[in-house]
Amino acid sequence: MAIKYLGSKRVLVPVLGDLLAASEATTALDLFTGTTRVAQEFCRQGAFTTAVDLATYSEVLAQCYVEIDANTIDRTEVAAAIKHLQSLPPVRGYVTETFCEASRYFHPKNGERIDAIREGIDEHYGDSRLRPILLTSLMEAADAVDSTVGLQMAYLKQWAPRALNDLTMKIPEFTPNSGRAVRGDATELVHSLPRVDLAYLDPPYNQHRYFTNYHIWETLVRWDKPEHYGVACKRIDARDPSTKSVFNAKRDMPPALAETIKNVDADVVMVSFSNEGYVPLADLIEMTRARGNPVEVLAFDSKRYVGALIGIYNPSGDKVGSVSHTRNTEYVILSGDADRIQQMADKVLHKTQQTADTLF
Known part of the structure; x- marks a missing residue:
């Protein structure tokens, strides 16, 4: 069960879990975890997962669903x-x-x-x-x-x-396996979090706070x-500027996202984004390509x-x-070793048998 949530990846969670499994990652990062649905799936797939969010309620959800192993309760x-x-x-x-x-x-x-x-x-x-x-x-x-x-x-x-x-x-x-909950600003924490096999980024992408x-x-x-x-x-x-995210500002969001994608320390990076977001797909691809890996x-x-x-x-x-x-279009952008991300994409496209087009 989970609370109702704008931007929840409930439908995409199985796909994201398949992608992580195909990557063979044993450590993962969910940098904008929200209700922790994705982090929970990563834990179920056996990856030690760090769930990060700025919200206090999200930290509590992560303490319950990510830090605690169902087998120990x-x-x-x-x-x-x-x-x-x-x-x-x-x-x-x-x-x-x-x-x-x-x-x-x-x-x-x-x-x-x-x-x-x-x-x-x-x-x-x-x-x-x-x-x-x-x-x-x-x-x-x-x-x-x-x-x-x-x-x-x-x-x-x-x-x-x-x-x-x-x-x-x-x-x-409760979720089998475990990870850890971290509360803080993703743009700051991304510089100090330990390296992981796979990092997943699902940032706020418009004005909704x-x-x-x-x-x-x-x-x-x-x-x-x-x-x-x-x-x-x-x-x-809520009127205090300190509670406003840079990701909700149309002018400031693109450079903040570009820096976050560039600085996350991971072998494979997955970025979720919507066609309703502030950043066009072509720009998002260029941001991800800046890591120096195929996309x-x-x-x-x-x-x-x-x-x-x-x-x-x-x-x-x-x-x-x-x-x-x-309806809208949800994009999942993969960046990493060419063979590895091709293996990930092939598994998902074969398993889901739905209209999911590999654009690049």
Whole structure:
């Protein structure tokens, strides 16, 4: 299970796993890990994987799904902790006041349970190795009863049917094998991370800011109960320049991406990008070629994120405008030893039997 997420590579994950397997990599880097779906797949393929992201909630997801080996977990202990947390009496706290009353992301009955459980995690499991597991379970439970179209920039004017369901925590589906979680800025960390066999880069590619798109998860994990502003009740620090990514700036993003691709220390580099991004494919190919290795490009037709499929909403939750298109093209650019990346591309193209064209 995973939270709804803009730019999630859910559909491409099996392809990326096949690519890693074909590369025979035993160490991997997922430099913009987000929900860690790709990092989890790399772990399943047997590669020790480093999952990197700037978001606090992403670090927690990586601590749960990447650092912890499924074979080392006492599921009985996790189940007991979840049962205890779910038994706590409801509390009207920050989540209820901010995300149920001042806004409408969650039904108040679930907001009160989120408040109680979140307080309970720090009170009863603050120093426990179960903490990231329980925070992950709570995020996923809250995501299952939210009233949005997948982004936390707006909520629906009328309750989504799922918002009326009771919040239910579940044991996360742990990943076999392990890796490590690192929180930080990719443009800075890329200079100090150890060399890996394969690095995967899936950077933000347009104006959508993950810090604001998923501000509730950031607040739920930090539990700093920040001041907020606007109809969407975004964190006040969303206005701080330090929370803005260079990858969301149309002018600054291309050179930042070029430097990141150039400096990542890996035998094979895979870059995911969309035809909706700030950088044209031809430019992205040149950025990748600057590493001095041959380049292969795979193209995949895919659905756009859930908000685009459902419609466009204003901050008050009213549907506005119309959807221009519901599909886009996802590119996976491979760079490395010619024989190795050809082997990777051949395996994927043969296995998927879908329209994936090798352009270079």
